[in-house]
Amino acid sequence: EERPFRSASGAALALRRRQHSASCRELAVRCPHLQLRSLSAATSAVWLAAYGLFVLTENSVVLSAAIFITLFGLIIYLHFVKIDQESLLVIGSLGIQVTSSYASGKESTTFIEMSQVKDVVINEAIHMQKVIYYLCILLQDPGDPQGVSEVVPLFQSSKPRLDCLIEVYKSCQEILAQRKTAPQSS
């Protein structure tokens, strides 16, 4: 099921929760699409600058260069920068998989084994003049059972607000709690 939320900067997000089985949950946050007005603003800014240069230098290479720069820049932006959806797949006793899918269709995934995961927590961070909340996975330090070796932040480009994070946190904790009770049973 999908529910609307807001990101830290005010954009509209959608959280989709799917429960595949008792120990497997998928949580996906969908980021807002690329706005047409920001795209046209960027394109017209680049082309106005190129036209200004053309008037100054009377060289038409500037215009074709501007077109190539716009196209290239758009392709690079869609392929490397603009994230469409970030999802978290938690499978109890196996691991956690974090997937980011970009606007051009590229998907980059990271898998963290359950034995390395210490806990999933919500942290606060002071960013410029705001305090933002973010969800992160704490990784176990192999030498020190109480220590944390690494912190993996999640949902970095969609930056959902606290209410969305609480939903995700509750879902994750339900599955993580199972692994504490599981070893006791046969």
Add this chain to the structure above:
Amino acid sequence: MVLKVFFPSCCSSAESGILIGRWISEQNSAVILAVVHFPFIPVQVKQYLSEVQRVSKVSVSVLGSWSNSKQEKEENLTEFLEDLGTIFSHEPWIQISKEGDSKFWSCSTLQKHSNDPKEEEIILIYYDQRKVMLSHLHPPLDTSTSADPKAEDASKLSAIFDTVAKSKILFMTDRYDDGPIKLTHWQSDGVEASIIVELMKQASVPACMLLTFLLSLISGVCRSRVLKFWPLSFLWSKLSTCEQLGHRLQHLQVISSNRKAQNQTQLMRKANIFVSLLIDVALGILLMSWLYRKNRIGHLADTLIPVADHVAEELQDLLQWLMGAPAGLKMNRALDQVLGRFFLYHIHLWISYIHLMSPFIEMILWYVGLSACLGLTVALCILSDIIALLTFHIYCFYVYGARLYCLKIYGLSSLWRLFRGKKWNVLRQRVDSCSYDLDQLFIGTLLFTILLFLLPTTALYYLVFTLLRLLVVIVQGLIHLLVDLIDSLPLYSIILRLCRSYRLA
């Protein structure tokens, strides 16, 4: 606890049979390696499995049954499959079945000896067998050898990767072989192998032996006493070409050794050296073919002498400038003239020497250019050596200027101490006071004044020639940097990371 079953994606369309693989009880997971089809004789299956176990040291056993029925479910088949569980006793007995065109599979387990019959959750994981087999994940710690408790924290998934990687022997036979066992796994559509790779593997052994023999001959010649006499050994150590050739010889020896690589890092190192050598020789041959076309060597030789002349002329102009009033500074005329004339004479000698060599330059260059086929790095080293030889006079000037300046500074510091009435005590390595005679003081002060006022001239010459030498050293340094880059860039690892990233952990 949750039961995890790892199923290879290539067996999803296989016909019904029994599943063989490894059961890892600590993690409650079953890694399925292949499917054995009907008809089979259980005794032969057990024999085959024990043989595989002996060779690959992976405890392979029968884990369950797989049924892929194209028609409707047959009742007696399910009972037959359950009865199989009694022949191959394995706890728990996994039954996976897939109907006809349905997308959904059903997976259940039979627990015969457990006391509480509860529904346990099963997670079925689909894995690409070939990629998992080729992925080199860090090897799991051997729990039998290492006694520390940290061994349990070793990654659990690496056990899965390790199991599939070690069971290569299982993948040698497939269902088209005429044996008693018919298996299905990732190679079951015919064993996948490339003719070229197999031929190269066969050819590599005698090639390695030949190469080792040749290399031992060459290194024996290099180490002979004839080449170790003083002028020659000094020359070899100064020429960077010889160093590079020695380096490459060492690389070749590493590659052509008969022992197989012990672990992953050694294998990667050998592969990197091999690829680097290949690229080097390819680029060198490319350079050679470009150089020898359209008589470029001739053009190069023709422009070499005028360039050397031009450099000498520029140096002469520089010296004339220094002998006048450079940058408005007033030099000591006599010393200036002496030093300037000395260096001018030196340049004159150098130019005559170059002109003497000029008829042979083209031939020398032609033969030296042939050595570019040994690799681009050798060609670059030769270029660096040629630059060093051509700018030898700048090196000489630098040495003269530096020596003069050094002597002057040394003398100045010693006489300054005398001026203040102190002396350097060599035994105690410190400055002591000392009472000099009057005539010692007189001569010392005189010499000190002379040296002090001659200091700017010498310092200027020293500065100018040091800067020139620095320029040459920078150019040579850049060339050597390029050579080192080609030598040590791990191209094989980079290409593997870009193309087959699952093979690098």
